[in-house]
Amino acid sequence: MSAVASKPSASPSAVTPSGSGRIFNFSAGPGCLPEEVLQQAQQDIWNIAGSGVGILEHSHRAKVYDKVLAEAEADCRKIANIPASYKVLFLTGGATTQNFMVPANLLAQDQTADYLTTGYWAEKSAEQAKLYGTVNEAWDGRPHKHAFIPSDDQIKYSTSGGAKPAYVHMCSNNTIYGTQWKRTPAVPAGVPIINDASSDIYSQPIDVTKFGLIYAGAQKNIGIAGTTLVIIREDLLQRNPRELPVMLQYRMHAADQSRHNTPPVFAIYMSGLVFKWILKQGGLEALAKRNQEKAKLIYDVLDGSKFYKGHARPDCRSLMNITFRVAPEVKNSEELDGKFLAEATKAGLDQLKGHRSTGGMRASTYNAMPLAGCKALADFMREFERKNG
Ligand code: PMP
Secondary structure, three states: OOOOOOOOOOOOOOOOOOOOOOOEHHHHHOOOOOOOHHHHHHHHOOOOOOOOHHHHOOOOOOOHHHHHHHHHHHHHHHHHHHOOOOEEEEEOOOHHHHHHHHHHOOOOOEEEEEEOOOOHHHHHHHHHHHHOEEEEEEEOOOHHHHOOOOOOOOOOOHHHHHOOOOOOEEEEEEEEEEEEOOOOOOOOOOOOOOEEEOOOOOOOOOHHHOOOEEEEEEEOOOOOOEEEEEEEHHHHOOOOOOOOOOHOHHHHHOOOOOOOOOOOOOHHHHHHHHHHHHHOOOHHHHHHHHHHHHHHHHHHHOOOOOOOOEEEHHHOOOOOOOOOOOOOOOOOHHHHHHHHHHHHHOOOEEEEEEEOOOEEEEEEOOOOHHHHHHHHHHHHHHHHHHHHH
């Protein structure tokens, strides 16, 4: 069976280096995937590991899947040097399900959890936790249009009755507003940090030991929609503040090694391929270097221009989601945003439309976006300014 190489209907000027007819996809998620991962998946859908059966058709109890799962977990651990005292789980329901699984498993009704509300997804996380206990928004970025990450002295942790919070929840990268934590917040001693790392997981080195639990929908940096990576410190499996259906218990998923029921075999397989790709790239140090280089190409255009305006405060800018618009001071700026998007799509720079809450443009430059894509976008931005500025 040969690889399918259908061409996009337009004839864009920017196509990926493989020359396969694929264009640069700046989608915020599901995001672009490494081309060699897609090519491997094409083969394995037909027949994986010489088994005569494709990955989509194998039982989750079959030997072929045993190996897929074991390698995915081992590579995931290797990439971030995850200690044995943490469990690695591949769950379903997206990061959105973690928004309620976290408090359901870790927050008793009479306890308080602190939330660092730095963006849209962090807002959603805080809302869900209110179903299970008291929520203290130790930081609320809404009045600041979530344009920056708070400093430690701007954060007000709860101290009700002298008790420490059950945990502190953060979101390391704010996909919609384009901001990113450059440090781990200084939380009260002994309080676990829960991190929604959906949009920057494995884009740079991460010290897992600073966190009690990390979760990430796979579909941006480490695979496709359908599985959510959860890295949880073992002692947190013992909290059990309430009775829960088995599918909502971290301890059950840990005991059954992410196979209590039929897991999303293909999504986990895809994460496994992406983990191997990450290791082949030289790991997180190498990816971080490349991601910095990529983002700089675009931020340099913003910094050198009065025509564009970035949303994020420069010291909090995300390396993964770059949010900008034509500056409101420019005549017909909103019209120009629309024109930018239409012309960019024609040029092969796809899915650059910003989220409705920020408007304008958003370039998502996840791990699999090649440097050439960011260079093509930076060149396009300069040219668009020259013609319309
Ligand atoms: N958290 C963050 C930071 C996200 O970017 C997203 C998705 N864009 C979510 C949570 C929700 O993820 P899911 O769609 O996997 O539930």
